[in-house]
Amino acid sequence: MLSLSYYLVLSAILFACGVTGFLIKRNIITIFMSIELMLNGVNLSFVAFAAKWHALSGQVFVFFVMVVAAAEAAVGLAIIIAVFRTRQTLNIDQVNLLKL
Amino acid sequence: MLHLTLFSVFGLICVAGAVNLLLQRHPINSALSLVVVMGSLAVEYLLLGAEFVAAIQVIVYAGAIMVLFVFVIMLLNAGEEEHSQGSHVAWLLGIPGVLAVTVIICWALVRSEGTAVALGVTREASKAFGNAADISQLLFHQFLLPFEITSILVLIAIMGAVVLAAPPESVQETKREG
Numbered sequence: 001m002l003s004l005s006y007y008l009v010l011s012a013i014l015f016a017c018g019v020t021g022f023l024i025k026r027n028i029i030t031i032f033m034s035i036e037l038m039l040n041g042v043n044l045s046f047v048a049f050a051a052k053w054h055a056l057s058g059q060v061f062v063f064f065v066m067v068v069a070a071a072e073a074a075v076g077l078a079i080i081i082a083v084f085r086t087r088q089t090l091n092i093d094q095v096n097l098l099k100l
Numbered sequence: 101m102l103h104l105t106l107f108s109v110f111g112l113i114c115v116a117g118a119v120n121l122l123l124q125r126h127p128i129n130s131a132l133s134l135v136v137v138m139g140s141l142a143v144e145y146l147l148l149g150a151e152f153v154a155a156i157q158v159i160v161y162a163g164a165i166m167v168l169f170v171f172v173i174m175l176l177n178a179g180e181e182e183h184s185q186g187s188h189v190a191w192l193l194g195i196p197g198v199l200a201v202t203v204i205i206c207w208a209l210v211r212s213e214g215t216a217v218a219l220g221v222t223r224e225a226s227k228a229f230g231n232a233a234d235i236s237q238l239l240f241h242q243f244l245l246p247f248e249i250t251s252i253l254v255l256i257a258i259m260g261a262v263v264l265a266a267p268p269e270s271v272q273e274t275k276r277e278g
Contacts, residue, residue, distance in 0.1 A: 008209045014137070016198050016199075017118035017119060024122065026183065027127050029131075033131060043141075044145075056230065059235055063153070064250060077265075
């Protein structure tokens with residue numbers, strides 16, 4: 001049987017890939033997908049801990065995370081559409097009105 | 101042994117998809133590699149005995165959310181991303197920092213392996229663990245209030261998405277009529 005740390009390392013790698021994508025990507029949609037990747041990494045560690053402690057509430061929390069991710073994706077993509085409509089660009093560097 | 105083989109194969113596919121998401125310049129390629137990541141994560145959930153989570157991972161994540169992403173990418177006709185001054189700084193500072201943090205976390209996790217108890221997903225345990233009946237027992241008794249609150253959250257999100265994505269003229273018309 002596999003030990004917990006294998007799953008946690010995979011989850012950490014996925015989360016790190018998500019953080020890297022969030023930092024280096026310049027397309028709003030790709031940045032948004034990196035956030036989904038981070039959520040998936042966290043979900044994996046939730047399920048791994050649920051399997052380790054035989055506690056089903058971990059899997060229920062994954063369910064809640066998925067609901068929040070779905071809501072976030074719907075609202076976020078709507079915001080992206082609104083940004084694209086007003087500025088005609090998806091490049092995050094050109095959406096900088098709030099910058100000092 | 102089979103467990104380890106399946107874990108390694110789908111874990112590698114998972115990491116390859118995640119790295120490919122970073123390397124691709126075109127958003128649609130990134131979206132498709134994210135689908136690969138989510139599909140292989142569903143297999144990992146099955147290995148951990150979480151049938152229900154694996155099913156909704158495929159249906160909700162790889163199905164619904166990714167269709168939404170691909171739809172928006174096609175709607176906005178998103179092209180290849182352009183590189184700018186900021187992206188070079190992010191490459192130079194971000195990647196070494198993230199790599200360092202990841203290596204430290206992984207090192208700590210692997211080092212503590214001696215204390216970690218092996219995952220006991222035996223056949224008897226996985227039969228009675230993580231199927232839809234057990235989860236619904238928990239969801240509709242202990243977590244009933246959070247469950248109902250998420251339904252309100254989803255409703256608000258739907259309304260927000262419709263208002264935000266609607267063309268500005270149509271929103272003003274509705275205000276005038278209302």
